[in-house]
Structure formats: structure tokens, C-alpha cells
Amino acid sequence: MIETDNFSKLRTDLIKEIATNWKLEAKSEDVGRYFYHMNEVEAIISGAKNYVIGRKGTGKTAISEFILGLGKTQKGIFCEKLSFKNFPFNDLYELSNLKYTPPNQYITLWKYLIYSVICRLMLKNNNINSQVRKSLSLSYNTDPIxxxxxxVSNWTDANFKLQNDTKQPSNLSWIEKVNILEGIIQKNLDNEKYYIIFDELDEDYRDIKNIEEFKPYNNLITSLFKAVQDVKNIFRLSSLNINPVIFLRDDIYDLIKDTDKNKWSDYKIEIDWDENKIKRLLAFRISKAISTSQHVLNFDKAWELIFHRSAVRMGDKQSKEMHTFDFIARSTQMRPRDFIKYIQACAEDTYYNHGRFIYPQTIKQVDKAFSNYLKAEVEDEIQAILPDIPQIFQVLSQIRKWNFTVQEFKTAFANYVQAGTIKETNMDFVIQALFNFNVIGNLPRQRQNQFFRYKNKEARINFNESIVVHRGLFKSLQIL
Known part of the structure; x- marks a missing residue:
């Protein structure tokens, strides 16, 4: 195909944009340009859904950043994001309300924080009565958090006063403080939209087998869900748009055990991806990489703007062929972050080598670096459940096969336990955890399809079938 100079420049600029400006972290990226507006987002913005559950890398933070951006760009929307990254959770554990039994002892604390944030947001709204804002300004400010x-330490200090009332005692209980704020909000809040975003709550997610360490965290997170449910119920029949939104990893959510959990489904939305959704996302991102005003191209046209049409050749004699998208997809766990990482790395290699297309050779070269990335991602995710995960990966490397029996794994694993290299002795628990986090899947006897949990969340490990290691981990585990 003969290209004009303008088209060649467009392609070069496109490769450069992807190489330099596509980011793994939504907070580091131009969300206004690259945010893909899924149907699920509408349910969150409308206030119909308040619990956003999904695997790491599925776009939860991107959604939270998008909502936060609405508060900066649209009139009548007020947002505050509470990020618990690097938060000293022990400070929160000490603020439990002993009048309630576990796991409910933190509900009042969470409601107090939600109402305090709303009061801060009310200060930014000129439609709120000026005297009310003046009174609130004595306790809160509008500086970015x-x-x-x-x-949190200031707000929860025993001497913190909620408003300029000299008769107010300094030793108010949590319930009394919540009732005061609730009254202020009910009496003075207008019908604009208020969002309180809770993100990065996995900071204190620890070894779940250590009951005493995990229990306080579990109680705290459970109380947060109940507090949000309580706030929604309190204001359900009013015209007030108060929308606390929790973003949480699905593996942590699955560990929450509470008699009220079934009721949460009314407020919950799960972020899942399949091949068609991923293709629509990539078509959108490639289109917007051309220009923010570019209409969204169909997938095939967008893909062929950056990837050469030739297939990836594989096998000992390079006799097998695979479409470039399919080759990349098989190394991923079908998450947006995986595809962004892989494509960005391909574009970077192409750009710095003055290429005009991403060729199959580049895709194959990037596969090893991507494998190391995926291994690091999995280690980070699974560390709280399997602290021995680096050593467990060594077991898989020692087996050095992409498929094997459960007994083969247990034999190799037992050697590490006997040598004291691995402390975890429950092999069935380890296999189940590896399956839950998509390190391994099942390979049925007919070998037509491999079963991984990311393809079907309801899938369960079959200990009677062969185990298959995820293709994206082959290179990092030195599996031939």
C-alpha cells in the first residue's frame, strides 16, 4: 500500500502518542481523552450503584478519576475522593464504636466521614445558604485533601467541634456527632449531585489466614459497605443526591462474610471484560490517540493503523499463524491494563526504532517483558493470600512444563516445604488460590479449551484434570 506523506506522518504521530502518553495508572493519564464510557458508568453516576467491584486492572480507578473530573468540569456536581493509599489503618481500628458488635463497630465512623466530606463540599456550593456555609467554614475548609x-485525625479528634456553638460539649459521642451532621445536611443541602469516592482500600489487605490480623480489616471494610447502604436508605425518599461510591477488588469483596451481603446486590456493579468489550475499548483509545475530536473507528480499521496486517508466525517451523490481536490477547488476563501495557510497549519499541508499523517480530520480542510485568502484577495481587508466592513461582519454574498433573505439582511443592523454603503446607489451598488469580487453569482431557477463572468467574478448579499455566507467564517462569 502506497502511503501519502500526510498519512505516514499521522501513523508516526499515532505511534508516538501511544508510546509516550498511554499509561497504566489512570491518575497519570489524560482521563478526559482516554476514558472509555462504559454502560456501567451511567449506573454509578445516576446513583443507582454505589459498590464497584472488579479485578485489579479492570478500570476501577479510571472510573473514579472520571467521576472526580466531572466535579471539576461540570456545574452542579461536587466530588471528593478519599484515597487510602499509604493510609495508617491502625488509626482507624482504634476509632471503633464499642456499642456495636463486630463487624458493625465502624459504621458510625464511616457515616461521620461521609457527612464531613459532604459538609466540605457544601462550602463550595454558592447555592447553599451563606450563613450555613459560614458556620461550616469554622470546622471545615475547601483545600484539596x-x-x-x-x-481524618483532625476530624476524629475529641475536641473537634462541628460548628460554632460554645454550648456544645467537647466529648460528644460518635452517634451524637453523626446526628448533628445528618441534621445539617437534611436541612440545608440542595439537590445538586454529591459524590464521595472511596478508593485504594486494599492497602491493609494482609495474610487472610492470620485471623487476628485480617479480622480488623475485614470488619472495617464490612462496616463501610453497611454505612453506605445506611446513608442511601436515610436519604432514599428525599431529593438529595448523596452518592458515596466504594471501589474494591473482587477477591477482597468475596472474602466479606455478612448476613446482609445479599442485600448489597441492589447497590453493586461488577466490572467484567470480554474480547468484544476489549476490542471496543482499544478502538476507542486508538481513535482518541489520533485526536480527541476523532470519531471512533471500528476495531479492524483502528488496529490496522498501528499493527501490520501480517500474522504472527509460530511453531518450530513457523508454520502456524495467528492474528496479532489474538497473539497479544492470549498473554493477557483480558483486562484493559494488560492490553494497554502490551500495546504501549510495542509502540515504544517501534517509535524509538523509527518504525511505521508494529510488526509481528516486535510483538514477539515484547512478549518476554510483558510476561515479567504480568508475573509482578500477580505477585502483588496474591501476596496477602500466599506470602510464599515468589517461592511458589519457583515450583512452577522447576516443573518447567506448561501443563502437568496435580500430583506433579504436589510432589515438587512438597520438596520446597520439606526444605523449609515454603511455609504454607496446605497444597489444595495453594492450588485453589493460584486458580482464583489465574496463574493456572484446567486443561480438559479433550484439550479443546482451557478453563481460566477470568474467562468465567463461576469456574471452579477440577483437581482431577490437568493443570495449565497461564500463557502470559511462560517467559517469566522459563517454561518451554
């Missing part, structure tokens, strides 16, 4: 631990 850059140090959440300090803010």
Missing part, C-alpha cells in the same frame, strides 16, 4: 490521614 492531599493528606487524608491528617484530615
Amino acid at each position: 492531599t493528606n487524608l490521614p491528617v484530615v
